[in-house]
Amino acid sequence: MKILLAPSILSADCSRIGEEIKNVLKSGGDIIHFDVMDNHYVPNLTFGPMVLQSIRNFGITSIIDVHLMVTPVDSLIVQFSKAGADFITIHPESTNHLDRSLELIKSCGCKAGIAINPATSLGVLEYVIEKLDIILLMSVNPGFSGQEFIPSTFKKLLKVRKLIDKSNRKIFLEVDGGINLTNIQKVASYGANILVIGSAIFKSKSYLKTIKEMRDQLVF
């Protein structure tokens, strides 16, 4: 599976979000990571479905990977799928009925993912892995860009890679938070195949140069 770079627009200049997305895709980003925060499940507030719809109307056709950090989550699954999401990932703590919420994502025609926080056990995967298209490992506590990568993620990453391989299913293994030029190679070598990157791209002088330097490190 090709390793996909997923620039997170949480770190972009929101006053010109459409242009930022066009630039980062032109510079080599593969898919767009769209962080939805509600100031309830996480202590920050970001984008709603209207913003996603505007991005689609602006002509962005790439995969949009929506990461819902909200509770309750079900009504927003429906709204974001209608607004143009391709992937929808939810946190197990954000729903009373995880299996039902995953089914809802699929019934909306989107790929379904679970996000695992740094202190969340992997046990939650056992009974739903058959329904998953994406497992997102949070390598920071969700809520903000620009945080340090939490090293215990590596141990978890190896465990999830094994679970996925054993399942014999095509499941993306996504890592989100604190990825930069100094650790990207290690994260990928531990089995991740979607790398979410916010500040290391959007705060750099040249998206093109940064993404190329990142991609050069992903040749195994």
Ligand SMILES: O=C(CO)[C@H](O)[C@H](O)COP(=O)(O)O
């Ligand atoms: O979901 C997130 C935080 O909850 C962000 O996507 C993530 O932190 C990316 O930003 P950075 O690469 O700057 O850490």
